[in-house]
Amino acid sequence: MPAVEVAALGAARKLLGFSRSQLLVENGTVGDLLQQLKTLDGRTLYEHMVCEGRLRGDFAVVVDGLSLKADGLGKRLLGGEQVVTMAILRHLHGG
Amino acid sequence: MALADAVPASENHWIPSTCGMCLHGCGIKVLVRDGIALKIEGDETNPDNLGKLCPKGNAGISRLYDSHRVLTPLKRTNPEKGVDVDPKWVPISWEEAYEITARELRRVRQDDPRKLLCALGDFQRILFWGWPAVFGSPNFFTSLGNYCGGSYHPVNGSVDGSFAAINDYERCNYWIQIGSGDGFSSHLHLSGSAKRMADARMRGMKVVTLDPRCSVAAAKADEWIPTLPGTDRAFVLGMAHVLLHELKQYDREFLRDRTNAPYLVKSDGYLLRHQDGRAMVWDSARNAAQPWDEVPPEAMALEGTFQYEAQRVSTGFEVWKQLLADHTPERMGEICTVLPATIRRIAREFVEAAQIGRTIEIDGKTYPFRPAALNYYRGSQSHANGLFDNLAYKMFNMLVGNIDVPGGHLGVPLDHRGFFISEGEDGVLKPEPHQLHPAPGFKYPPDSTHLMEWFPIGFDAGQLNTETLLHPERFGLNYRPEAMLIYHSNPLWNMPETDKVEQIMRGMKFVVAIDIQHTESTQWADIFLPDRTFLESTLLNCLEPPVVTGHSLRQPVVEPLGDTKDAYDILTDLAERIGFRDDWNDLLNIVCGFTAKPQYLLDPERRYSDTELWDRYARSIYGEDHGLDWFKQHGHAVRPRSPEETFLPFGKLRIPFYFEFIKRTGEQMRKNLQQAGVPDWPLDNYQALPFWKSSQVIDDGSLGYDFYAITFKESLHTFADTLVMPWLSEVSEKDAIHGGILVNSATAGEFKISTGDRIRLSSPSGKIEGRAQVIEGIHPQVLGVSNAITRRVVSNPRVKQKGSHFNRLLSGSMRYTDSATGGLESTARVRVEKLS
Numbered sequence: 001m002p003a004v005e006v007a008a009l010g011a012a013r014k015l016l017g018f019s020r021s022q023l024l025v026e027n028g029t030v031g032d033l034l035q036q037l038k039t040l041d042g043r044t045l046y047e048h049m050v051c052e053g054r055l056r057g058d059f060a061v062v063v064d065g066l067s068l069k070a071d072g073l074g075k076r077l078l079g080g081e082q083v084v085t086m087a088i089l090r091h092l093h094g095g
Numbered sequence: 096m097a098l099a100d101a102v103p104a105s106e107n108h109w110i111p112s113t114c115g116m117c118l119h120g121c122g123i124k125v126l127v128r129d130g131i132a133l134k135i136e137g138d139e140t141n142p143d144n145l146g147k148l149c150p151k152g153n154a155g156i157s158r159l160y161d162s163h164r165v166l167t168p169l170k171r172t173n174p175e176k177g178v179d180v181d182p183k184w185v186p187i188s189w190e191e192a193y194e195i196t197a198r199e200l201r202r203v204r205q206d207d208p209r210k211l212l213c214a215l216g217d218f219q220r221i222l223f224w225g226w227p228a229v230f231g232s233p234n235f236f237t238s239l240g241n242y243c244g245g246s247y248h249p250v251n252g253s254v255d256g257s258f259a260a261i262n263d264y265e266r267c268n269y270w271i272q273i274g275s276g277d278g279f280s281s282h283l284h285l286s287g288s289a290k291r292m293a294d295a296r297m298r299g300m301k302v303v304t305l306d307p308r309c310s311v312a313a314a315k316a317d318e319w320i321p322t323l324p325g326t327d328r329a330f331v332l333g334m335a336h337v338l339l340h341e342l343k344q345y346d347r348e349f350l351r352d353r354t355n356a357p358y359l360v361k362s363d364g365y366l367l368r369h370q371d372g373r374a375m376v377w378d379s380a381r382n383a384a385q386p387w388d389e390v391p392p393e394a395m396a397l398e399g400t401f402q403y404e405a406q407r408v409s410t411g412f413e414v415w416k417q418l419l420a421d422h423t424p425e426r427m428g429e430i431c432t433v434l435p436a437t438i439r440r441i442a443r444e445f446v447e448a449a450q451i452g453r454t455i456e457i458d459g460k461t462y463p464f465r466p467a468a469l470n471y472y473r474g475s476q477s478h479a480n481g482l483f484d485n486l487a488y489k490m491f492n493m494l495v496g497n498i499d500v501p502g503g504h505l506g507v508p509l510d511h512r513g514f515f516i517s518e519g520e521d522g523v524l525k526p527e528p529h530q531l532h533p534a535p536g537f538k539y540p541p542d543s544t545h546l547m548e549w550f551p552i553g554f555d556a557g558q559l560n561t562e563t564l565l566h567p568e569r570f571g572l573n574y575r576p577e578a579m580l581i582y583h584s585n586p587l588w589n590m591p592e593t594d595k596v597e598q599i600m601r602g603m604k605f606v607v608a609i610d611i612q613h614t615e616s617t618q619w620a621d622i623f624l625p626d627r628t629f630l631e632s633t634l635l636n637c638l639e640p641p642v643v644t645g646h647s648l649r650q651p652v653v654e655p656l657g658d659t660k661d662a663y664d665i666l667t668d669l670a671e672r673i674g675f676r677d678d679w680n681d682l683l684n685i686v687c688g689f690t691a692k693p694q695y696l697l698d699p700e701r702r703y704s705d706t707e708l709w710d711r712y713a714r715s716i717y718g719e720d721h722g723l724d725w726f727k728q729h730g731h732a733v734r735p736r737s738p739e740e741t742f743l744p745f746g747k748l749r750i751p752f753y754f755e756f757i758k759r760t761g762e763q764m765r766k767n768l769q770q771a772g773v774p775d776w777p778l779d780n781y782q783a784l785p786f787w788k789s790s791q792v793i794d795d796g797s798l799g800y801d802f803y804a805i806t807f808k809e810s811l812h813t814f815a816d817t818l819v820m821p822w823l824s825e826v827s828e829k830d831a832i833h834g835g836i837l838v839n840s841a842t843a844g845e846f847k848i849s850t851g852d853r854i855r856l857s858s859p860s861g862k863i864e865g866r867a868q869v870i871e872g873i874h875p876q877v878l879g880v881s882n883a884i885t886r887r888v889v890s891n892p893r894v895k896q897k898g899s900h901f902n903r904l905l906s907g908s909m910r911y912t913d914s915a916t917g918g919l920e921s922t923a924r925v926r927v928e929k930l931s
Contacts, residue, residue, distance in 0.1 A: 009681040065691035082693040
């Protein structure tokens with residue numbers, strides 16, 4: 001099974017300590033992938049980004065260009081996907 | 096003979112690029128010889144502006160070669176700051192300018208990044224507006240958008256995922272224009288729009304313009320109807336009354352099948368829901384309430400009140416119809432000062448022109464055809480009840496079923512990404528009131544000084560800084576900004592209550608400005624970092640294109656003048672020196688959309704040049720073979736939007752007619768504020784439907800402020816920014832409407848005022864003085880002040896100063912702000928005095 005390409009931006013990058021990586025997720029889901037991603041504080045990205053089984057509002061996960069809905073952590077990964085994890089910036093500006 | 100013909104052909108170079116004189120970015124070509132730009136013309140290959148160019152675009156060279164441009168970094172040597180205080184600038188190196196700026200901003204960031212207050216402009220570089228966010232500051236301090244789209248954009252985004260809207264130039268036959276210069280003098284992509292409007296008039300389209308002033312759109316219309324500022328909604332609600340209660344003509348099929356108008360509403364204003372949460376409709380066939388997705392559209396009742404268990408429920412359509420039962424032309428006419436017979440006649444003409452029931456085939460596909468539409472912008476809805484204004488105009492269009500269909504009122508996407516369409520609740524399109532950034536959740540104390548956390552469906556209400564920064568304790572703010580970044584913005588000119596803005600700026604320990612010339616605000620800076628003009632810099636632009644899509648390339652047509660840098664490089668250099676270039680790259684990854692195509696992601700550890708960034712951006716959107724080199728050769732990738740991209744973008748989804756989500760948001764806000772212990776925060780505009788209600792500015796009339804004051808713009812100027820350009824200033828000086836405060840001749844007679852007399856306008860918030868210009872073309876109760884009338888800081892002595900800074904009449908307080916959207920009231924009630 002091909003590896004999943006993982007990119008981490010902003011706060012997610014700082015939590016993980018890397019910006020790009022490859023992981024094997026055997027028949028797993030996006031939720032499983034987040035569980036596999038260990039953060040520098042000894043926890044997992046899942047623990048940081050997920051609350052009560054739903055993606056927290058201040059984080060986002062993009063799989064092959066499509067933003068995951070909050071309840072979409074069960075999305076199955078077949079391998080070869082490009083997954084971007086990031087924190088949402090609340091205070092971008094507009095006019 | 097054309098200038099191009101006068102130059103030996105072998106030495107001519109026409110370089111394709113993009114105009115930067117306003118946000119919209121017409122395609123241009125620049126004649127260059129021996130490294131000097133000689134002339135700018137519209138690019139006829141660009142289907143957006145069709146080779147046309149407005150006065151600002153034609154004058155672009157005078158910005159490049161303005162002898163009063165700032166061409167080197169500057170340091171202030173005069174510690175005293177104030178209006179008309181000479182900063183005593185001295186030129187310094189970029190190294191010194193960066194060293195000072197980075198040191199000061201690093202100190203602020205380490206202490207509390209929220210203490211950086213950011214005034215942002217330069218819409219074409221909107222991708223860079225996230226710089227403060229990665230610095231760590233939520234604070235936004237400018238008013239450009241609030242004047243125009245504070246309520247407009249959230250409503251467009253909530254109805255069809257668009258950012259703006261325009262009537263169908265190609266097929267509309269009856270165009271009502273309210274408080275807008277679209278197609279005539281301003282707003283969306285004027286150069287091409289003026290051509291499209293002219294073509295539509297040639298084929299016989301009728302235009303009816305509502306405006307307090309005989310604007311260009313009014314002067315060229317078939318009919319001008321002068322209204323009082325802030326009362327256009329009354330006119331439109333009066334027309335809606337005529338359609339609903341007198342003519343009983345409306346597009347039942349559109350309302351029933353494509354909106355949530357049939358959904359049942361309880362007496363508490365919320366939708367009737369099945370026990371599983373689905374919204375209910377009345378099934379006429381079974382004579383019972385059923386979940387919306389279990390009833391075929393043809394069986395849904397659009398109108399009526401029904402008994403459901405122990406309660407009475409009405410369709411959303413019925414609720415609005417009953418709400419407007421007393422909005423008769425007589426009552427509404429009295430408010431907007433238009434004869435009831437005129438309201439009735441325009442309503443009848445409009446609905447007849449809409450040809451309800453007709454269809455049209457385009458490219459083999461059949462669409463509803465509704466060639467009548469109401470278009471509107473700033474003047475009609477930049478008011479303290481702006482949400483109601485926008486909802487009323489949109490819903491009036493819905494009554495004839497013209498939303499996003501040929502001939503009708505068409506959504507305009509923010510950029511190349513198109514409409515923001517996704518499914519929300521109950522088969523209705525998900526409202527997208529925020530398209531420039533995610534909606535910050537409620538927070539108390541708030542992080543932002545403009546209280547963005549308290550406007551869940553609004554935009555950035557920068558004007559509120561005039562209250563919050565002077566009285567932070569009233570809003571629970573537990574810090575005060577002490578540094579300021581001014582980025583192509585001029586809060587001291589563009590904000591209401593200028594005296595308060597001065598007080599705020601007086602409290603700043605450090606101010607850095609990025610701009611190309613001095614303004615009223617940059618005069619308060621400690622460091623000035625000179626940016627390059629649009630003829631010396633690179634970017635790809637696609638903003639609010641009404642009938643096209645695709646990017647146009649801005650590229651340097653000459654070597655940059657002086658010791659300037661591109662704003663991207665300045666912001667990147669500062670991020671690097673302050674210590675967050677990695678986050679800056681990640682921000683660009685997000686806002687440029689690279690997260691959707693990770694092969695283009697910027698490495699957080701690497702520095703990228705501006706051309707590298709835009710090359711990636713181009714390739715990420717248009718493919719590997721469409722990088723910057725392709726754009727340099729072709730100039731643009733702009734093409735007409737296809738019918739599929741334009742019409743009925745929401746597909747099978749319904750669009751909201753009954754805006755329950757607004758009411759629900761208000762209720763959540765009430766709970767949040769109550770929990771936080773915030774008393775008396777206004778929430779009255781969180782309503783599901785628009786109706787007539789007065790506003791503070793209208794009520795100010797009872798305090799003896801008998802007149803209304805308005806400001807206006809024409810195609811010559813962008814905000815007040817371009818007024819300092821001698822070419823444009825000279826043209827405006829020759830037009831009487833920019834020569835003084837416009838007074839109707841009847842009013843002038845009453846006050847014995849003649850053209851040239853000095854007069855004073857006093858509002859509850861401030862006073863201005865200026866020379867009177869007596870004209871016929873303005874409502875007798877209204878005084879008009881052009882945005883092109885003057886500037887205080889003008890380096891170029893050829894630009895005359897004539898007084899009358901309109902914004903001094905406005906208030907930035909919540910009483911003059913839409914409580915739901917944060918939109919600013921752009922009209923003031925005034926008293927008039929003759930001084931000489």
